[in-house]
Amino acid sequence: MNVTVPFEGIGASVRRKEDLRFLTGRGQYTDDLNRPGQLHAWILRSPHAHARLGRIGTAAAAAMPGVLAVYTGQDLAAAGLGGLPCGWQVTGKGGKVMAEPLHPVLATGKVRHVGDPVALVVAETRAQARDAAEAIEVDYAPLPAIATIGAATAPGAPALHDEAPDNICFDWEIGDAAATDAAFARAHKVVRFDTTNNRLVPNAMEPRAALGEYDPNSGEHTLWTTSQNPHVIRLLMGAFVLKVPEHKLRVVALDVGGGFGSKIYHYAEEALVTWSAAQLKRPVKWTAERSESFVSDAHGRDHVTHAELALDQEGRFLGLRVATLANMGAYLSTFAPAVPTYLSATLLAGVYTTPVIHGQVKAVFTSTVPVDAYRGAGRPETTYLLERLVDVAAREMGMDRTEIRRKNFIRPDQFPYQTPVALQYDSGDYEATLRIALDAADFAGFEARRAEARARGKLRGIGISTYLEACGIAPSKLVGQLGARAGLYEVANIRVHPTGSISVFTGTHSHGQGHETTFAQLVTERLGVPFDQVEIVHGDTGKIPFGMGTYGSRSLAVGGAAMVKAMDKIIAKGKKIAAHLMEAAVEDIEFSDGQFRVAGTDRSKAFAEISMAAYVPHDYPIDEIEPGLEETAFYDPKNFTFPGGCHICEVEIDPDTGEVAVVNFTACDDVGRVINPMIVEGQIQGGLAQGIGQALIEHTVYDRDGQLLSASFNDYAMPRAKDLPSFQVSTSATLCTHNPLGVKGCGEVGAIGSPPAVMNAVVDALRDYGVTHVEMPATPVKIWSIIHQGRSGADLPAAAE
Amino acid sequence: MYDFEYHKPSSVADAVKLLAADPEAKAISGGMTLLPALKHRLNKPTYVVDLSGIAELRGVRKEGDNIVIGALTKHYEIATHPQILAAIPALARMAATIGDTQVRNRGTIGGSLANNDPAADYPAAALALGATIVTDRRSIPADDFFLGMFTTALEPDELVTGISFPIPEKAGYAKLRNPASRYSMTGVFVAKGPSGVRVGVNGAAPCAFRQGEMETALTANWSPDAVAGIKQSPDELNSDIHGSAEYRANLVAVMAKRAVADAG
Structure with a gap:
């Protein structure tokens, strides 16, 4: 039987599945989500580049209409919250480890850039929270700004952090200095060049947003956030800032409207809404204004x-x-x-x-x-x-x-x-x-x-x-030696349902890349399942085993490879089931185009017949393999x-x-x-x-x-x-x-x-x-x-x- | 934004009464400047008086040798209005370059003139065309209307109701957009009309101004080459991260040349 189906495997310009909802305004972004009883957060930010923080008067703000709480850095320190962690530790010349000053969730002691968070107000409405933030009295004692690399490295420059008196975080080198000097010594010509790579503001179309919720019955915290890597946020925020174990912390990144890197990092606002929601036993939401994005999203280059x-x-x-x-x-x-x-x-x-x-x-x-x-x-x-x-x-x-x-x-x-x-x-x-x-x-x-x-x-x-x-x-072993505090593998969980439709759970995340389409094409190609029978699920630590997220163009090269590995496990198990059903040796089963065939014969079983047999194991090699058809793979690149x-x-x-x-x-x-x-x-x-x-x-x-x-x-x-x-x-x-x-x-x-x-x-x-x-x-x-x-x-x- | 009282009068008289009642009241037309300011909490008006319900502020008509444009006329309407396209095509072309499609369908000529943003387009056109700004109580020649950055001859409770543009023999406009805001970095409007040759400049200085030397040169010889050699002094021109005063001074000459070419 010849059925003509559109080719939707590797190499086909399949239209992006996700675009229908994006283009018709039905995408679900973090700010689109509202939870029952939700409160709103406003963050008071430093107007100074560098200043000593004196008294922060919050009483007037706390008494304003609709306000439930006003928190400062002192409150967070008293509650035992940690600083925002850094994921890499660079070791410089002479084995000197980088200076790693505390990055408090809300400023303590000093503010160190315009936009540095100073206080959090939570109120019934966003306008009330903002009104109250304006009533907070902060005593700033301005210090000289260190606005550029030149200013920071000038002799006698003021120190931003006590831990780095010369404002140097690390002094690192790579390569062979002596051999390079020798090469220069015999050069015909030496060309010299100086340049500054201009600093950029990322400006994703969707501003960052975060919504925290706490369930007092289960003790589970949930954070919805604009993230490229929800599992990483769960690890960094849970283990280092809030000290909440993974099984009590769910991080969800819904549709994300652009990131370009700026939504990789764990930001203060994520910890603030998650923590305050638990304090107040009500959901707390924060969405950046565009002007806040400019002074709080990590910049690039420079x-x-x-x-x-x-x-x-x-x-x-x-x-x-x-x-x-x-x-x-x-x-x-x-x-x-x-x-x-x-x-x-x-x-x-x-x-x-x-x-x-x-x-x-x-x-x-x-x-x-x-x-x-x-x-x-x-x-x-x-x-x-x-x-x-x-x-x-x-x-x-x-x-x-x-x-x-x-x-x-x-x-x-x-x-x-x-x-x-x-x-x-x-x-x-x-x-x-x-x-x-x-x-x-x-x-x-x-x-x-x-x-x-x-x-x-x-x-x-x-x-x-x-x-x-x-x-x-990658690989994880190498990046670990270089100072990464995490592995850089990726995870895929492939769940074949009884009728042969498939859900793929990936630890990568799409913030515009079209993963729901590209990854489905991989599955269509390898398992021979129709494109519309494949669903790609990402962005929820409650659904996906683990993952390192999307950045560095890694999703297909690492995440896609994990999917291939998991699919190969599916095929291997399918072959065993097929061998049993067709009374052939496993070694004689071939799989292609969605069919398990006995080599050299016209006997075959479709992929969906095998998946059904796996879930209805009436005639099944139950002594050899378990029922069900679901596999997980971790792939660590070479x-x-x-x-x-x-x-x-x-x-x-x-x-x-x-x-x-x-x-x-x-x-x-x-x-x-x-x-x-x-x-x-x-x-x-x-x-x-x-x-x-x-x-x-x-x-x-x-x-x-x-x-x-x-x-x-x-x-x-x-x-x-x-x-x-x-x-x-x-x-x-x-x-x-x-x-x-x-x-x-x-x-x-x-x-x-x-x-x-x-x-x-x-x-x-x-x-x-x-x-x-x-x-x-x-x-x-x-x-x-x-x-x-x-x-x-x-x-x-x-x-x- | 902060809370305010919202009013939507249906006559100029009622609007002026509301504005006169409170010095902290603000009139809103298209809101292209006021709304962002309110959202950023840079402005805290007591009343916002919405002019959009006032029919007498609308409409474009030819009165003798003048085109009279109601204050509430949107940039898009000016860009596409048959009478304006026929009588002062340069004004229509200029309106088509303001902001983007959304802005052109919200922003109004009256609002822009009353706001007198240094980088707005219309003030240069009003100066060059020798327009008269008509208010609820008087008529003000453009030469007397624009006083400084965001400052005009309007009383706090005075409303622009319309603008009367004498139909010129020829007119042209050219500008360089600011790469970020796309407002005018420097724009020049030239016109040869009933009151002679006039040259209006926007974007370059804290307030739109007339370039007298260029007017003299163009009166003697209406051609792009006539203005190309005239050096605008950079003194008192704007200088910011997008352009030095010297750069803007250069743009005055370059845009004047292009505006004359545009006028034909």
């Missing part, structure tokens, strides 16, 4: 870096030296110490065969919002550094920008490739993605377009970035995955206004095997939009007093459709060699590869002005000043002061 590249006469890279100052903000957020170190400095080889590398990272406390992983997390910073540096080197060597890259590429026959900075790349073909992108972008025909633009009075430039990144951070590729950007600059328009953008990315091409293209386009945003307009500006000047969308520029060209996106795969799907990850490549492509194009467009570097973002005023005032861009004031 690295200041000096780099030196040694080259031989032919332009081969002999050695690389990099020293970075990384802004941690006021406190250590969950992942923060790992970002400039293990997610950044370990990528310093890039796609090149640089034989020796030495990287140093000093992490710095400042009186600003904590800084943590943001789409790409460390990898965009390193990629930007390397790909700008390579362009600067090409210019200084008088070499073509493609030639210098090709000369130094790791060749396909060199994999697995051991870098001098710890990582071993398993696969890649950088020449292939470069060639495809050059052709698609008509790189060869660019000079004609430049000339045509010049005739119109526009400055046109083209820029290339050839990059790689590391996803699915290595990172290494996506990479080539991005080519073409810009036109209006010299009269300094405006930079991205007129063409071409990307050819190697993300390994592609499960759903439409979703992958969407992920890459979204990443490109963020990368172009960082390169051209996004900029977080603190003034000297530590006030955030870019604290709303009036002053913080987000990329819009009008700022973006119609992208030319393609993929060219080499498969990951160590996971069962051959997948690498696609969520971050767009944001990682694109900023240097844009900036290389900007510098190229300005080449007639003698410009060798432009710092991000390339705003109109900056470009105009470079053209008309001969300024380098680096010397422009970051803020009006």
Whole structure:
């Protein structure tokens, strides 16, 4: 019998299941949820960047209409609450462990950034809570702000934390300093480069929200929160802050409207609503205002870096030296110490065969919002550094920008490739993605377009970035040695129901990625079950055994691999049942297209017949195996995955206004095997939009007093459709060699590869002005000043002061 | 927002009475500025007087050589109104660039003029076209109306009821948007009308202003090249994280040139 069914397995651009509810306004986000008897929280936040906290007068606020409670840091300390924990411990030079000052849920002693939570008000309505917060009297004794890395590391700078008198959290290094020095000693040329990777505010479309509830009968706490990883929140908040065991704490992340990293971390508000709900025996809800998001969601990037590249006469890279100052903000957020170190400095080889590398990272406390992983997390910073540096080197060597890259590429026959900075790349073909992108972008025909633009009075430039990144951070043993306080495996529980429909419980979480579709395609492909018979369940510690969540493009590479492992257990058990039913040897049972067949015969049993037999075990090998068909697998990867590729950007600059328009953008990315091409293209386009945003307009500006000047969308520029060209996106795969799907990850490549492509194009467009570097973002005023005032861009004031 | 009393009068007289009764009362038209301020608790009015129910504030009509636009006319209506498109197409084109679709369908010309945001579009057009702002009690020439940042010649209880624009021979507008807010970083409106050549500038300074040198140059020679060489002084221009005073001074010249080209 031949039945034509639409192909919905691996490689099909199946429409996203979840979009129906998202696009019709039926998504269920945390703020959509309301519980009976619910109260509302308002958080009083510090208006000062750095101040000593004196008396906090709460009596007037507590007496206001509708107010049930006002809590301060002292109340939480008295109740025995712990500080917000950091998930990584970096050990620096000489075995010195990082400074890890207490990060209190509500400030105690001092406030350390504008937005630092000072008091919690819980009232019947949100407006009442807010009214009462305004009645709280706080005695602040302002201290000097430490608003930038420069201010924090200046001689005599005031200390933010007693534990770090010089504001240095850690001073860490990687690679062989002596061997690198030796390489520089015999260099034909040394190219030097300084840059600041601009600080970004994540700005997920959905603001953070948290709703806590306590059941006095069971003693169970429930937290609904906007999280990328509910199990991690349960662990961090339960074990370290509230001291509630896992079986009495359920954390649920419903639909989440974007995260980009900012919803990985455990935040004070989660602990506040969970704890106060138990105190007051009523649910407590908090939802961020957009202005609160700006001063309380962990920011991204903010690295200041000096780099030196040694080259031989032919332009081969002999050695690389990099020293970075990384802004941690006021406190250590969950992942923060790992970002400039293990997610950044370990990528310093890039796609090149640089034989020796030495990287140093000093992490710095400042009186600003904590800084943590943001789409790409460390990898965009390193990629930007390397790909700008390579362009600067090409210019200084008088070499073509493609030639210098090709000369130094790791060749396909060199994999697995051991870098001098710890990582071993398993696969890649950088020449292939470069060639495809050059052709698609008509790189060869660019000079004609430049000339045509010049005739119109526009400055046109083209820029290339050839990059790689590391996803699915792992294995657990390695990350444990590096200082991770958790494992980095993933979990899948696959429950086959009697009729053969399937529920998949995954420890990853979707905040826009389309997991409900992509993961269902995996199951359809492997178990031969129709797509509409597969349900993906995520985001509830009450349903899912465990999980580490979604970040670092890990969901498919790690979570998908766990699903494959669990499905293989299902198939193995199914074969035993099928062998029994068809009176054949297990070894003779083959499984494909949803059919268990006896090899070499026409005898077969459909998947649903086997699942029914498992649950109605009348005729069943009950002595050998248990009834039921449900399997769980934990998958701990053998290595990172290494996506990479080539991005080519073409810009036109209006010299009269300094405006930079991205007129063409071409990307050819190697993300390994592609499960759903439409979703992958969407992920890459979204990443490109963020990368172009960082390169051209996004900029977080603190003034000297530590006030955030870019604290709303009036002053913080987000990329819009009008700022973006119609992208030319393609993929060219080499498969990951160590996971069962051959997948690498696609969520971050767009944001990682694109900023240097844009900036290389900007510098190229300005080449007639003698410009060798432009710092991000390339705003109109900056470009105009470079053209008309001969300024380098680096010397422009970051803020009006 | 804080609590306030909400009133929705149906006549200008009633609205003015309410505003006169309490100095802390606020009139609301489209609410594109007042509503965000209320939500941020930056404003604590006693009464909010909603003008949307006042029919006499609506409508666009041609009166002799003037286009008279009711204060409650929305940006979208100005952008698409056949009489405005025929008589002062530059004004319609300008209205089409304000904010986004939602803003253009809420925000009103009367509200924008009375608010006098330095980065709003209309003040430059009112100055360049030599408009007259009509209130419940008098007519105020645009030259006397815009006094400073968010400051106008209006009395606290005085309501803009309409704006009268003399129909120009030609007019044009060009602006550079602030990359973040998309308000005008600097915009220039040029017009050649019954009272001669006039050039209005927005976004560059704390208040919209007329550029006299450019008016003289364009009177002698109406062409983009006539203004291209004129240097606007950066003194007293705005300087912020988006643009220095020098940059805005440059934009005055660049946008003036483009506005003349736009006017044809």
